[in-house]
Amino acid sequence: MDQQIVSESATPSLERPDLYINRELSWIEFNRRVFEEAKDERHPLLERVKFISIFETNLDEFIMIRLAGLKDQIVSRTTPRSPDGRTAQQQLTALRQRLAPLIQEVRRYWRDVLLPALAREHIHVLDYEQLDSAQRDAMRRYFENEIFPVLTPLAVDKGHPFPHISNLSLNLAVVIVSTNEDQEDPFARIKVPPALPRLLPVPVASTEPQAVAFVWLEQVIAANLQMLFPGFEIRESYPFRVLRDADIELQEDEASDLLEYIEQEVRERRFGAVVDLNVNPSMPRRIRSLLLENLEITEDDLTVIDGPLGLGDLMELQSITRPDLKDPPFTPRVPPIIRNSENIFDAIQQHDILLHQPYDSFNPIVDFIRAAAEDPQVLAIKQTLYRVGSNSPVVKALLHAAENGKQVAVLVELKARFDEENNIGWARELERMGVHVVYGLVGLKTHAKVAMVVRKEEDGLCRYIHLGTGNYNASTAKIYEDLCMFTSRHDIGMDVTSLFNSLTGYSRQGSYRKLLVAPVTLRRGIIDRIEREISIHQEKGNGRLIFKMNALVDPEVISTLYRASQAGVSIELIIRGVCSLRPGVPGVSETIRVRSLVGRFLEHSRIYYFGNGGQAEIFLGSADMMQRNLNNRVEVLFPIESRTMKIALMDQMINPILRDNANAHMLQPDGSYIPIEPAEGEELFDCQQWFLDHPLFELNIDDTMTNPTISAIPSSS
Secondary structure (H helix, E strand, C coil), X not given: CCCCCCCCCCCCCCCCHHHXXXXXXXXXXXXXXXXXXXXXXXXXXXXXXXXXXXXXXXHHHHHHHHHHHHHHHHHHCCCCCCCCCCCHHHHHHHHHHHHHHHHHHHHHHHHHHHHHHHXXXXXXXXXXXXXXHHHHHHHHHHHHHHHHHHCCCEEEECCECCCCCCCCCEEEEEEECCCCXXXXXXXXXXXXXXXXXXXXXXXXXXXXXXXXXXXXXXXXXXXXXXXXXXXXXXXXXXXXEEEECCCCCCCHHHCCCHHHHHHHHHHHHHHCCEEXXXXXXXXXHHHHHHHHHHHCCCHHHEEECCCCCCHHHHHHHHHCCCHHHCCCCCCCECCHHHHCCCCHHHHHHHCCEEEEECCECCHHHHHHHHHHHHCCCEEEEEEXXXXXXXXXXXXXXXXXHHHCCCEEEEEECCCCCCCHHHHHHHHHHHHHCCCEEECCCCCCEECCEEEEEEEEECCEEEEEEEEXXXXXXXXXXXXXXEEEEEECCHHHHHHHHHHHHHHHCCCCCCCCCCCEEECCCHHHHHHHHHHHHHHHHHHHCXXXXXXXXXXXXXXXXXXXHHHHHHCCCEEEEEECCCECECCCCCCCCCCEEEEEECCCCEECCEEEEECHHHCCXXXXXXXXXXXXXHHCEEEEEEEECCHHHHHHXXXXXXXXXXXXXXXXXXXXXXXXXXXXXXXXXXXXXXXXXXXXXXXXXXXXXXXXXXXCCCCCCCCCC
C-alpha cells in the first residue's frame, strides 16, 4: 500500500507529503479497477474481454506519456518532488514494482479464466501448437498469399545496422544457425505487419454453427519463417514489443506556423526514446542483451510478460457476431421538447435543455449545427473542436455551413494528444472551404466544449449556445457519459462571445458574467466557493459539496477541501480516475468520501455542486481539478440556474450515482479501493442501468411549471 499515514493530535500541516496519494500510483489503481470489470461476471463474456483490451490500451498510453515523463525528468536532472514527496526515480521504481505483478495477473486471468470461458462458448483463441494439420495447412496458404508478400526480414550484422523499431510495434527476433562455428548465430528482425489482423480466423471442423477459432498472427509468421530465409536453418524466434516516448514537446513560441510545426512533431513521435521493452520469459539472455544494447535502455526498462504481448488487440474479438455475449443494444432518447418542436431553435427558445449522453442521443447536437448551416436566418457559427473523430458529422455540418455562405469560425485544438493528425486533416479541410480556423492559444490547450450560433430574428440577433462536458465526437458519445446544455440566455451568450473573442483575437478577457473560465477565473471561482461553504457551515452547520470529475490532483484544491472537512463540511467526491486526496484521515479529511465508478460507460461528465446554505449552485463543464486544467488550458464551467434542473440533477443523477453498489469502489486512506457492495437486505443498484431505464431530463421544463413528484434538493445522500 501507499505511504503510512501518521495521525497528529495537533492541527496538521495540509502540505504534508503523507496527506497526498501519488498521482501515478493512483492511476495504476484506476486501471486495476478497469481490470476488475473484466472479472465481473455480471458483464457478458465478450464485454469482459473488451475490458482486458481497454486495460492494456490504457497501460500503453500511461507508459508512453507518464512513465516516459518521469524518465525525461531523471535524464534532464530536473527532479522536483511530487506532492507526496517522491523524486522522479522513486516514482519510477515504485511504478515498475506495482505494474509488473498486475500485468502478469491480467495474463493469468486471460489464460486461466477468459480463454476457457470463450472456448465453452465455441470461441477458440489458439496457440499455433494447438492447430491440427488441416488448420496448419490453411494457415500456411494464408501466410503465402496474405502475409509473406508484406514481410521484410532485416538482418543485423556488420553490414546491416540494427533497424529502427517503431513505437507500439510487435516484432520477431529471429536467430539463424551460423554456417561458421566460430561466429555467433546471425540475428534478424521481422516486424509483424500492423495492417493485418492480429487474430487470424482459423477453419473450424465443428457442428456448432457459431463456432469460430483464431490464432495469433506472430505465431503463424514464426511457424513459416523458413520461407523468409531459404537455405538457412532457423534456430529460434521470440516476440518482442517496443513502447517509445510519445509525448510531443512543444516550443510553440519558436514555431512560425503552428500547424506545420505540430505536423512535424507528430512525425517525430515514432522516433522518441524507448521507454519499455516487452518480451516473453523464453527469450534467452543473449537476445535480451542485444535488444537492450541496441535500443539504448537497461534491464530496468524491460518487462517480462508470460503470455501474449499487446493484449489491446483483443478488441478484434468484438467483431464476432454473438449478441448473446455482448451488452444489449439500446436506442438513445431524444427529449420531447426537441421531438415536438418545429426546429431546434424554437425548442431552445422555450427554455434551457439538458442532455445526458449516451442515454440521450447525440443527434440533437449534430442537428443543431446542421440546422444552423441550412437556416437562412443564421449569420454565424463559432465552435471549439478538441477530439471529433475521423468521420465527424459535426465537422461536415460546419463545412456545409461555409458552403452556404455562413460565417464560420472554428478553433481546432491541434495539441489534442494522439488526435493531432486527425485534427490537422480537419483543419486543412475547413480552411479549404473558407472557414476561419484558429489553431489554439500559445501555451494553452483549448479543452472547452462550446458552440454558438448567431441568428437574426424579429427582435434582433439571438445567440444560441451549446456547452458540454464531452467532445463533439459522435462515436465516443455512444460510450462516454457526458452532460450538455442548450441555452439562448443573453448573459451566457455574452460570455461565450467574449470567450471566442479571446480565442480568435487579441482580447484579454479578465472576467465573465456567468461562466468560470480557465486559466482566468475558474481556479479562483472553485476555491472561493469552497471557502464560502466553510463559512456557511460554521454559521449554519449545513455545508455540503459534491464534485464529480475524472481526476483530482491539484494541491491547492485538495488543501482547501481538507480545510473544508476540518470545518465539518460534508464532502462527496465521485472521481473516476486519479485522486491524490486521502479521505478519512483523522483531523484532516474525516468528512470526505471518495468513490470511483467504472462500468459499461466511461464516466466523463464533471459536476460541481455547492450547497450554499440551501441556495444550491451547480456547475457543469470540461475541467478536472488538475494543475494542467486550471493553469494551462482553456476550460469552461457553466452554471445550471433553473431550480427544476438543479433538482433533476440531484434527484435523477447525483443521488443514483451515490446509491450505486454495483460498479462503485470506495477509496481508502492508504490509497487502495474496495468495492461498495449491497448491505444485508439491500438490493443491487447499478446507476448506469438505472439511467438506461429512466429518462434523466424528461422534465426539461421551465421553472414556472411545477412538478409535485420532484422532491427538494436533499441534504444527504
